[in-house]
Each structure stands twice: as C-alpha cells, then as structure tokens.
Amino acid sequence: GETLRALAQRHGLYVGTAVNMDALQDPAESRYRELASTEFNTVTAENVMKWEALQKEKNGPYDFTEADKLIDFARKNRQKVRGHVLVWHNQVPEWLGKGVKDGSISKTELRAILERHVKTVVSHFRGKIWQWDVVNEAVTDPWDSPPSGITYRPTPAAGAGDNQVFWADHLGPGYIADAFRWARSADPQALLFYNDYNLEAFGDEGPMDKVQFVYNMTKNLRAQGVPIDGVGSQGHLSTQYGNYSAFQIRDALDKFAGLGVATAYTEVDVRSQRTPAVEAGDTKEINPRLQGSAFNYSALLQGCLMSRKCLSFTVWGFTDRYQWTNDWEFGGEGRTGLAAIYDTNYNPKHAYQSMRADL
Numbered sequence: 001g002e003t004l005r006a007l008a009q010r011h012g013l014y015v016g017t018a019v020n021m022d023a024l025q026d027p028a029e030s031r032y033r034e035l036a037s038t039e040f041n042t043v044t045a046e047n048v049m050k051w052e053a054l055q056k057e058k059n060g061p062y063d064f065t066e067a068d069k070l071i072d073f074a075r076k077n078r079q080k081v082r083g084h085v086l087v088w089h090n091q092v093p094e095w096l097g098k099g100v101k102d103g104s105i106s107k108t109e110l111r112a113i114l115e116r117h118v119k120t121v122v123s124h125f126r127g128k129i130w131q132w133d134v135v136n137e138a139v140t141d142p143w144d145s146p147p148s149g150i151t152y153r154p155t156p157a158a159g160a161g162d163n164q165v166f167w168a169d170h171l172g173p174g175y176i177a178d179a180f181r182w183a184r185s186a187d188p189q190a191l192l193f194y195n196d197y198n199l200e201a202f203g204d205e206g207p208m209d210k211v212q213f214v215y216n217m218t219k220n221l222r223a224q225g226v227p228i229d230g231v232g233s234q235g236h237l238s239t240q241y242g243n244y245s246a247f248q249i250r251d252a253l254d255k256f257a258g259l260g261v262a263t264a265y266t267e268v269d270v271r272s273q274r275t276p277a278v279e280a281g282d283t284k285e286i287n288p289r290l291q292g293s294a295f296n297y298s299a300l301l302q303g304c305l306m307s308r309k310c311l312s313f314t315v316w317g318f319t320d321r322y323q324w325t326n327d328w329e330f331g332g333e334g335r336t337g338l339a340a341i342y343d344t345n346y347n348p349k350h351a352y353q354s355m356r357a358d359l
C-alpha cells in the first residue's frame with residue numbers, strides 16, 4: 001500500500017516522526033530506519049538538539065555530531081527537519097541548572113548565555129531547518145497555576161533539578177520575545193514556533209484556560225512585531241482525558257491561524273490507562289484502548305487536514321519499541337507500550353490504519 005508520506009503529500013501536508021538516534025544507528029534496527037525514511041517526509045530530533053546534548057561544559061564547545069547525522073539522514077531521504085528545541089526549562093546542561101540555582105550565574109550573564117546559545121545553534125543549522133521550536137512549554141497548567149490563573153512557568157516550590165531552568169523567574173517573560181528575535185537574526189528562513197501541550201481545544205475555563213493564554217501571548221507577540229511564525233500543538237493525549245472531536249481540533253487551529261501564524265501538530269502520541277489486565281496483555285482491555293488511541297490520532301489528523309494553515313503532523317516516536325511514555329509513570333498511563341502507531345515489532349496498529357484512511 002501507499003505510505004503515509006505519499007498520501008500526505010497529495011494534501012500538501014507533511015507527516016513526521018521524532019527520531020531516536022540510538023535506534024536509527026543500531027545495526028539490528030534496519031526496520032526502524034526503513035520506516036523512518038519511507039513513511040515520513042519530516043523528522044524531529046527526539047533529544048539530540050536539546051541543550052544538554054549539545055554543550056556539556058560552561059563556555060565549552062558545542063558538539064553537533066549526533067544532530068548532524070539526523071540532518072544528513074533527512075537530506076538523503078528528502079525530508080524536512082523540525083528543530084527541537086532552543087529554549088525549554090527541561091534538559092538543559094547540568095552546569096547551567098546548577099549555576100542558576102546556586103546564584104553563581106547572574107541574571108545578566110544568564111541572558112547573555114541564552115542569547116549565545118540560541119544564536120550558536122540556529123547559525124549552525126542555518127538553511128537546514130524548516131521549523132524551529134524556539135520556546136517550548138513556557139506556561140503553567142491549570143493544576144500548577146496560582147488562583148489568578150495560567151502564568152509564565154515559575155520555579156516550582158520544591159526546587160528544580162539540576163537539568164532545569166525556569167526562565168521567566170530569572171529573566172522575566174520578555175525572554176520569549178528575545179529568543180524569537182535572536183533566532184530570526186541567525187536564520188531568516190526558518191519558521192519560528194512556540195510549542196506547548198494541552199492546546200487542543202478552547203474551553204470555558206476562564207483564567208485557567210491554557211490555550212487561551214497561549215493565544216493571547218501569541219497575539220501580543222505578533223502585535224509587538226516579534227517574529228513568531230507558528231504555534232505547535234504537541235498533542236500528547238490520553239484515551240482517559242483526551243477524546244476531542246476533529247472539529248474542536250480544527251477550530252482551535254483556525255483560531256491561531258486567524259492571528260496570522262501557521263500551526264502544526266508536533267509530538268502526537270496517545271497514552272492509555274495501565275491496569276493489571278492490560279499489563280497481562282488481556283485483549284478485552286487492550287482492544288478498546290487501541291481503538292481509543294486510533295480515534296485520537298484520527299481526530300488530530302483530521303483537524304489538522306481541515307485547517308488550512310496546519311503545516312505538519314508529527315508523531316513522537318512511531319513505534320512502541322522506542323516510545324518515551326514507556327519510561328514514565330504518567331499517573332498509571334505510562335509504561336503500556338500502547339501509545340504509538342506501530343507496535344513493538346513494527347506492525348502497524350489501528351492508529352496507523354486510521355491515519356492512512358484519513359489521508
């Protein structure tokens with residue numbers, strides 16, 4: 001049958017996956033390479049473009065070896081690359097997290113360090129990145145927001161780990177506009193995105209409406225002339241709490257498009273509840289989960305297809321063999337090996353079939 005990439009191409013849509021560089025280079029994983037190249041026409045580095053992967057020492061050199069291998073793979077396979085990620089609170093180098101925590105890095109120095117990071121990385125890949133996730137997950141969720149509502153993500157009371165920096169606490173929310181301007185100056189061609197999760201649908205949660213906060217933020221940035229070209233909706237869903245209709249998805253994407261920005265689904269996967277029966281492989285419990293997962297992949301993809309400015313649809317790992325939700329608890333929804341569109345043996349699942357049907 002035809003591949004997702006061939007089908008998506010007819011719609012002018014790019015369909016992508018996050019790539020695990022260990023799997024990609026494992027001699028035993030030829031099937032991984034084959035599917036990554038034939039089924040998708042855009043790729044994202046799952047981890048190797050993150051700051052902690054690039055600069056191990058303060059003021060030290062950047063090591064782009066692994067990231068460049070992905071760029072090379074994409075070039076050979078005529079795939080576009082989403083750059084992920086420039087500014088995030090997670091997966092920053094230990095020296096940076098420590099320095100911020102113990103105060104040995106001042107605010108002035110921190111701003112200069114961030115500017116240098118953004119410019120160094122964007123310049124290195126200049127001309128090779130289609131969409132950059134410039135700022136990732138900068139705002140709170142309803143469950144960790146003050147009573148006044150969603151806000152720029154502050155350092156949690158319990159204290160951050162050494163591989164975390166909560167930028168707004170140290171630089172103020174203006175770091176977001178700065179980051180976009182620095183990125184634009186280093187590569188004027190790349191589309192610059194704000195990327196976050198729980199943006200699927202606008203609700204009536206008032207000050208606790210995260211997507212409304214991100215919408216307002218985007219609108220303000222555009223009004224100030226900040227070079228933000230797109231909003232990425234990660235799309236990490238669960239069959240327990242997700243379940244949006246394709247029209248809700250479309251409406252949310254259209255609303256962002258109304259601000260003059262492009263959109264994309266950037267990290268789609270669908271978790272399911274783990275129960276003893278699921279762990280034991282009981283098909284009576286697993287089948288409804290597989291169908292629920294397929295429903296959610298389908299709703300997001302259909303919503304994206306219906307919205308004119310939705311440029312790409314990327315899954316966060318295409319196989320349960322290498323899928324990050326298997327490494328985390330997610331309140332009983334992780335570790336199921338059910339979240340991707342191919343199973344652990346690279347057999348296409350219902351979710352894959354419904355994506356094909358939608359395309």
Ligand code: XIL
Pocket residue numbers: 046047136234267324
């Ligand atoms: C995840 C990776 O998939 C994991 O391998 C890593 O251990 C942690 O980060 N939102 C993002 C991604 O923007 O970068 C995250 O990727 C998943 C959540």
